[in-house]
Amino acid sequence: MNILWLQASGCGGCTMSLLCAEAPGAFEALEAAGLRFLWHPALSLATGAEVRAILRRIDSGEVALDVLCVEGAIARGPRGSGRFQMLSGVGVSMLDAVRRLAPLAGHVVAVGSCAAFGGMTSAGGNPSDAVGLHYEGAHPGGVLPPEFRGRAGLGVINIAGCPTHPGWVTETLMLLAAGALTAEGLDRLGRPRFYADHLVHHGCPKNEYYEYKASARAPGEIGCMMEHMGCIGTQAVGDCNIRPWNGGGSCTSAGYACINCTAPEFEEPRHPYTETPKVGGIPVGLPSDMPKAWFMALASLSKAATPDRIRKNAIADRIEVPPTLRTPKR
Amino acid sequence: MTRLVVGPFNRVEGDLEVHLEIAEGKVTLARVNAPLYRGFERMLEGRDPRDALTITPRICGICSISQSVAAARALGAAMGVAPTPEGARVAALIHAIENAADHVAHFNLFFMPDFTRPGYARRGWHARAVDRFTAIEGSAQREAVAARAALMHVLGQLAGKWPHTLAVQPGGVTRAPGPAEKMRILASLRGFRRYLEKVVFGAPVEDFVALGAESALMRWGKGDAGLFLEIAADLDLAAMGRGAGRYLAFGAYPLATGPAFPAGVWEKTGGPRALDPAGIREDLAYSWMMGAASHPSTGQTLPDEDMRGPAYSWCKAPRLEGQPMEVGAIARQVIAGHPLARDLARQGGVLARVAGRLLELARTQILMERLATDIDTSARFMAAPVAVPDAGSGAGLVEAARGALGHWLTIRKGVIANYQIVAPTTWNFSPRDAAGVPGPLEAALLGAQVWPDEPTPLSVQHIVRSFDPCMVCTVH
Numbered sequence: 001m002n003i004l005w006l007q008a009s010g011c012g013g014c015t016m017s018l019l020c021a022e023a024p025g026a027f028e029a030l031e032a033a034g035l036r037f038l039w040h041p042a043l044s045l046a047t048g049a050e051v052r053a054i055l056r057r058i059d060s061g062e063v064a065l066d067v068l069c070v071e072g073a074i075a076r077g078p079r080g081s082g083r084f085q086m087l088s089g090v091g092v093s094m095l096d097a098v099r100r101l102a103p104l105a106g107h108v109v110a111v112g113s114c115a116a117f118g119g120m121t122s123a124g125g126n127p128s129d130a131v132g133l134h135y136e137g138a139h140p141g142g143v144l145p146p147e148f149r150g151r152a153g154l155g156v157i158n159i160a161g162c163p164t165h166p167g168w169v170t171e172t173l174m175l176l177a178a179g180a181l182t183a184e185g186l187d188r189l190g191r192p193r194f195y196a197d198h199l200v201h202h203g204c205p206k207n208e209y210y211e212y213k214a215s216a217r218a219p220g221e222i223g224c225m226m227e228h229m230g231c232i233g234t235q236a237v238g239d240c241n242i243r244p245w246n247g248g249g250s251c252t253s254a255g256y257a258c259i260n261c262t263a264p265e266f267e268e269p270r271h272p273y274t275e276t277p278k279v280g281g282i283p284v285g286l287p288s289d290m291p292k293a294w295f296m297a298l299a300s301l302s303k304a305a306t307p308d309r310i311r312k313n314a315i316a317d318r319i320e321v322p323p324t325l326r327t328p329k330r
Numbered sequence: 331m332t333r334l335v336v337g338p339f340n341r342v343e344g345d346l347e348v349h350l351e352i353a354e355g356k357v358t359l360a361r362v363n364a365p366l367y368r369g370f371e372r373m374l375e376g377r378d379p380r381d382a383l384t385i386t387p388r389i390c391g392i393c394s395i396s397q398s399v400a401a402a403r404a405l406g407a408a409m410g411v412a413p414t415p416e417g418a419r420v421a422a423l424i425h426a427i428e429n430a431a432d433h434v435a436h437f438n439l440f441f442m443p444d445f446t447r448p449g450y451a452r453r454g455w456h457a458r459a460v461d462r463f464t465a466i467e468g469s470a471q472r473e474a475v476a477a478r479a480a481l482m483h484v485l486g487q488l489a490g491k492w493p494h495t496l497a498v499q500p501g502g503v504t505r506a507p508g509p510a511e512k513m514r515i516l517a518s519l520r521g522f523r524r525y526l527e528k529v530v531f532g533a534p535v536e537d538f539v540a541l542g543a544e545s546a547l548m549r550w551g552k553g554d555a556g557l558f559l560e561i562a563a564d565l566d567l568a569a570m571g572r573g574a575g576r577y578l579a580f581g582a583y584p585l586a587t588g589p590a591f592p593a594g595v596w597e598k599t600g601g602p603r604a605l606d607p608a609g610i611r612e613d614l615a616y617s618w619m620m621g622a623a624s625h626p627s628t629g630q631t632l633p634d635e636d637m638r639g640p641a642y643s644w645c646k647a648p649r650l651e652g653q654p655m656e657v658g659a660i661a662r663q664v665i666a667g668h669p670l671a672r673d674l675a676r677q678g679g680v681l682a683r684v685a686g687r688l689l690e691l692a693r694t695q696i697l698m699e700r701l702a703t704d705i706d707t708s709a710r711f712m713a714a715p716v717a718v719p720d721a722g723s724g725a726g727l728v729e730a731a732r733g734a735l736g737h738w739l740t741i742r743k744g745v746i747a748n749y750q751i752v753a754p755t756t757w758n759f760s761p762r763d764a765a766g767v768p769g770p771l772e773a774a775l776l777g778a779q780v781w782p783d784e785p786t787p788l789s790v791q792h793i794v795r796s797f798d799p800c801m802v803c804t805v806h
Contacts (some may be wrong), residue, residue: 220502
């Protein structure tokens with residue numbers, strides 16, 4: 001299977017993250033699955049006129065495009081012209097290039113939350129009028145209409161994340177190469193369910209603090225970050241704490257909030273990222289699928305039951321009180 | 331005279347288009363266009379100042395931590411907060427790892443593949459270059475990607491993930507490493523040293539750092555660095571893409587004892603002098619931007635949606651006391667006074683930039699090991715919390731892999747009133763200024779050799795990539 005990868009209006013971080021894949025590495029994983037790049041803007045040799053020739057061959061049908069990967073949102077501004085991002089050397093806006101190439105592709109893959117939904121590129125009044133391929137925020141229909149399907153029949157596959165975990169990208173592409181990704185393998189927002197059926201909360205190293213609502217109050221404290229520090233890992237999809245990042249990390253393991261970067265419109269949380277919005281002292285956002293009354297009841301009960309060890313450690317910058325050791329009975 | 335438009339220009343981070351005028355086989359005029367506008371500075375207006383720590387790293391997926399550190403410093407200056415000494419040390423380590431990883435990526439993935447082109451098939455080194463640096467398949471590429479991913483384990487530990495971490499804060503870092511974690515960090519760094527010494531340098535990094543002159547460098551002969559130097563001698567990369575010899579650095583890795591690589595200015599004609607950031611102006615004469623030239627603390631980002639001429643780029647044109655300045659690893663090492671870097675700066679071309687990066691990579695390995703060894707795991711890594719003020723301002727001046735990066739923040743009524751960012755490639759790839767003076771890349775391309783039937787001249791590619799441009803930072 002061939003892949004044409006375009007970097008639209010984004011930071012390039014999903015490619016950088018992809019290069020952090022290990023055992024196997026990104027190149028090895030794709031190669032073993034029979035995937036090869038027709039062109040990748042950060043990695044391929046071809047530049048300038050050689051790239052224009054590749055694009056012409058796809059356009060003319062001489063080369064059948066199997067997978068179009070787009071990283072970054074698509075700028076529609078100024079005034080719908082797309083001229084905030086011109087495909088250099090070609091005289092065509094990225095907006096027009098993607099609209100022309102997408103129907104030619106077997107599969108269209110949005111790599112990262114920008115390409116999926118607009119993402120950070122569409123933050124703060126969206127200066128460049130940026131949008132996702134198949135979604136504008138949470139609403140179906142971006143650069144491509146809601147009814148868009150790739151030649152192979154799927155809508156745009158949204159590997160949302162900011163950045164994407166390298167495994168999300170390699171495994172999605174390997175599933176495509178194996179013909180094993182179906183509409184049932186994607187959630188309502190087009191995200192692969194193999195990671196989107198999990199919550200960031202699953203496997204979070206702060207779970208014991210969460211159980212007792214033993215909360216961090218300031219950066220550096222190791223308690224649960226849901227109550228005060230803006231963490232929404234209990235609502236965010238992702239297997240970030242099940243298959244960690246860069247050999248063993250995650251946002252919450254490093255002591256900062258999950259900001260729900262796999263979700264549409266995470267760029268506009270309507271509150272400071274690292275501060276939990278509250279009404280009457282109660283956090284506004286509830287864990288996914290948790291009835292509010294039960295959450296309130298359980299939270300107040302567990303808070304009251306918080307062991308001293310957990311209460312003290314939650315507001316320390318490291319474990320100060322170790323677990324009590326049980327002595328076996330003689 | 332013929333005209334040439336070079337693009338899509340790849341193996342650079344982001345979007346770049348180069349317009350050339352060519353006469354008698356030489357580039358006589360170059361105009362560099364950054365054809366992407368996103369407007370990050372505008373997105374920040376009206377938001378809680380702490381949101382800059384989440385948003386600005388996402389300007390760039392390759393300099394993400396540099397943006398984090400600059401934002402944390404600017405916010406800290408406005409809040410009157412500095413990191414604890416150990417917080418500063420770990421932030422410096424986190425930052426150095428990104429910069430070292432970027433240097434490895436640039437050399438192996440972005441710069442060297444150009445020597446595998448068929449145009450060089452008759453050269454004695456070509457077969458070895460093909461074996462090592464063929465895009466995606468070359469053995470050096472595979473080794474570099476693996477070594478880089480393994481080095482990033484330190485960021486998994488300390489920063490949660492890379493890119494886009496929130497671990498770096500005005501008061502320090504969010505995670506306090508314990509004694510065993512420190513051992514793991516040191517083990518990862520030793521693994522990276524093994525890679526550098528076996529593959530890149532073919533000898534102890536200390537030996538490379540001990541080189542004192544270009545003549546000694548050219549006799550190195552070991553590792554992939556040796557292959558590059560053999561190619562550089564054959565193609566005379568020393569004389570290719572020569573810069574003006576005006577270098578600027580904001581100072582890298584601020585520690586309680588001062589920066590590991592100092593701030594300053596160095597000019598071939600005038601030597602070293604202190605940096606006065608008040609002398610910076612962003613000129614807009616040839617940018618698709620409205621408004622007047624101003625210091626970034628009062629600057630604005632008002633895009634001209636009509637993209638009217640004579641402007642030709644979204645990039646602004648920063649100048650220091652009216653002069654374009656080159657930034658990057660070679661600038662840092664020249665300003666740090668390293669004798670090899672000072673010698674290379676006499677020509678300041680492709681060789682100087684790439685060898686300067688290798689020199690800094692070797693020095694950074696030693697620095698990272700020292701930073702990790704010196705971590706006092708019993709200390710505080712985060713200062714006591716301080717509220718964001720209703721009004722204030724601050725600057726965060728740091729060094730990304732690609733050179734000097736500055737954030738200038740103004741807070742009013744508790745929210746961001748103005749945010750200006752000047753990225754390394756904004757300096758290096760700036761368009762002309764009101765006086766008609768071209769940016770550093772535009773100047774360096776003058777005289778570049780263009781052979782007949784070269785739609786994408788190789789010399790132009792070597793020169794452009796020697797700067798390690800990051801266009802997504804440039805145009806934020």
